Amino acid sequence: MNQKTCLYQEHVSLGAKLCPFAGYEMPIQYPHGVLQEHAWVRSHAGLFDVSHMGQAIVSGAEAAAFLSGLTPSSFLATPAGLAKYTVLTNAHGGIIDDLIITRLAPDRFFLVINAARKEIDLAWMRARLPADVTLEPLTDRALIALQGPEAEAVLVAEFPQANLADLGYMRLREATWQGVPVFISRLGYTGEDGFEISIPVDQAGAFWRRLLADARVWPIGLAARDSLRLEMGYPLYGHDLDEETSPVEASLAWVIGKEHRTFTGAETVLSQHASGVSRKRVGIRLTESGIAREGAAIYAGATRIGTLTSGGFSPSLKASIGQGYVTAALAQEGQKIEVEVRGKRIPAVIHGLSFVEAKTKRSVKKG
Amino acid sequence: MSNIPAELKYTEQHEWVRLEGDVATIGITDHAQEALGELVYVELPTAGKKVAATEPFVVVESVKAASEVYAPLTGEVLAVNDSLTSSPRLVNTQPYGDGWICKLRCTDTAQLSTLLTAAQYHALLG
Numbered sequence: 097m098n099q100k101t102c103l104y105q106e107h108v109s110l111g112a113k114l115c116p117f118a119g120y121e122m123p124i125q126y127p128h129g130v131l132q133e134h135a136w137v138r139s140h141a142g143l144f145d146v147s148h149m150g151q152a153i154v155s156g157a158e159a160a161a162f163l164s165g166l167t168p169s170s171f172l173a174t175p176a177g178l179a180k181y182t183v184l185t186n187a188h189g190g191i192i193d194d195l196i197i198t199r200l201a202p203d204r205f206f207l208v209i210n211a212a213r214k215e216i217d218l219a220w221m222r223a224r225l226p227a228d229v230t231l232e233p234l235t236d237r238a239l240i241a242l243q244g245p246e247a248e249a250v251l252v253a254e255f256p257q258a259n260l261a262d263l264g265y266m267r268l269r270e271a272t273w274q275g276v277p278v279f280i281s282r283l284g285y286t287g288e289d290g291f292e293i294s295i296p297v298d299q300a301g302a303f304w305r306r307l308l309a310d311a312r313v314w315p316i317g318l319a320a321r322d323s324l325r326l327e328m329g330y331p332l333y334g335h336d337l338d339e340e341t342s343p344v345e346a347s348l349a350w351v352i353g354k355e356h357r358t359f360t361g362a363e364t365v366l367s368q369h370a371s372g373v374s375r376k377r378v379g380i381r382l383t384e385s386g387i388a389r390e391g392a393a394i395y396a397g398a399t400r401i402g403t404l405t406s407g408g409f410s411p412s413l414k415a416s417i418g419q420g421y422v423t424a425a426l427a428q429e430g431q432k433i434e435v436e437v438r439g440k441r442i443p444a445v446i447h448g449l450s451f452v453e454a455k456t457k458r459s460v461k462k463g
Numbered sequence: 464m465s466n467i468p469a470e471l472k473y474t475e476q477h478e479w480v481r482l483e484g485d486v487a488t489i490g491i492t493d494h495a496q497e498a499l500g501e502l503v504y505v506e507l508p509t510a511g512k513k514v515a516a517t518e519p520f521v522v523v524e525s526v527k528a529a530s531e532v533y534a535p536l537t538g539e540v541l542a543v544n545d546s547l548t549s550s551p552r553l554v555n556t557q558p559y560g561d562g563w564i565c566k567l568r569c570t571d572t573a574q575l576s577t578l579l580t581a582a583q584y585h586a587l588l589g
Contacts, residue, residue, distance in 0.1 A: 113500075124527075125500065129500060129501050130500060130501060130525075130526045130527070131501050131503075131526065319500075319527050385504065385548070386504065386506070387503065387504050387524045387529065389528075389529065408526060408527065409503040409504070409524070411503075411526070416504075438522065
């Protein structure tokens with residue numbers, strides 16, 4: 097029996113096509129369809145129910161040291177209100193999950209983790225908690241994402257006192273909505289400017305409907321969420337990242353803290369960072385018609401050089417794009433390759449991970 | 464409510480067939496296009512290809528997944544709808560009209576009796 101988020105009835109009322117995802121009955125698309133939903137997010141504002149994801153608070157005097165020991169990132173000097181994208185690594189340097197960790201206060205951090213990994217992540221952390229650090233899953237909170245060029249204008253109308261115009265990318269601000277505390281984080285999974293709002297489940301329905309009442313906002317399903325992140329080159333855990341893959345192989349070495357040396361799996365990760373790896377995550381674009389999907393074999397001439405880990409149609413480019421891992425020596429933009437689809441090898445090229453320019457606030461050049 | 468034109472024949476795999484002598488025009492039903500979502504690519508067979516009934520012979524791709532379309536009859540592909548190369552979404556917007564997929568010359572006329580009537584297909588959709 098699949099779980100439901102607190103917004104399930106909203107999706108039913110909106111006519112969503114519902115499908116199981118990570119153990120939850122989730123909206124895959126609404127009546128407008130994936131292509132229109134995708135385009136709407138890139139031109140207006142899209143509303144996503146991501147309440148299936150895990151939220152937790154880690155607190156205590158040693159919370160920063162604890163989290164720094166579990167990820168290649170350091171949280172010791174992170175200022176309050178700053179969010180970091182990072183990964184939990186295992187003893188071999190493999191990725192247990194990718195997540196966002198935000199410092200709320202010197203001794204308090206807010207974590208957002210993947211739905212499919214939440215039980216694993218929480219168990220991993222719980223097993224390693226020192227005596228004076230607490231891990232508290234926030235099971236009474238919904239998570240709603242509002243993404244797109246009009247997201248700020250829409251949200252400012254709902255939070256006129258919160259001064260959202262000066263909330264920077266990867267920054268969190270605490271606010272209230274109808275008397276209840278909420279977290280507003282300026283980040284997302286679409287490459288557009290946007291926010292993720294953590295709000296108590298009791299108010300989530302009213303908040304969701306309130307934002308949807310704005311004509312600039314459409315509800316957006318998980319199918320468009322996937323095509324949007326694929327255009328940005330963002331990885332999806334369980335497809336582009338897994339426990340056998342290190343952050344260096346995943347082209348995520350940028351999360352490693354500059355002076356950070358002591359964390360689970362550091363020996364492998366740091367040695368790979370210094371000496372290189374045999375395979376790397378890259379972007380792939382078909383140069384002839386067809387669509388390449390997860391699992392497709394990648395060739396350079398007669399040699400198999402890798403596998404596609406995510407693939408699909410890009411509505412913005414009207415082309416088949418994806419991500420995969422290839423032999424490091426050939427992991428160069430412009431390298432001509434072929435991708436095998438139903439027994440036929442289709443010409444393709446290695447591309448940077450991102451296919452669409454990010455419009456996240458810090459990427460937007462002032463006029 | 465799915466559209467099921469009365470004058471066509473159908474298969475359990477949600478294809479429709481328009482018969483003119485031994486030439487069958489084939490497409491997918493309104494029910495099928497709705498279930499698949501917007502198509503972004505159609506892989507058409509080449510004219511002259513010989514197909515066997517129930518064998519997959521066309522692939523339609525939505526944003527999320529690829530789906531096979533099965534030959535409703537045994538025969539030879541006579542023509543394909545080239546418009547689908549630039550406009551795959553015709554299958555969604557006009558599944559029984561401009562979204563037709565291909566024409567087959569049926570070489571085993573005994574199979575025609577295995578096709579479903581509109582009423583039978585309607586009953587199948589329950």
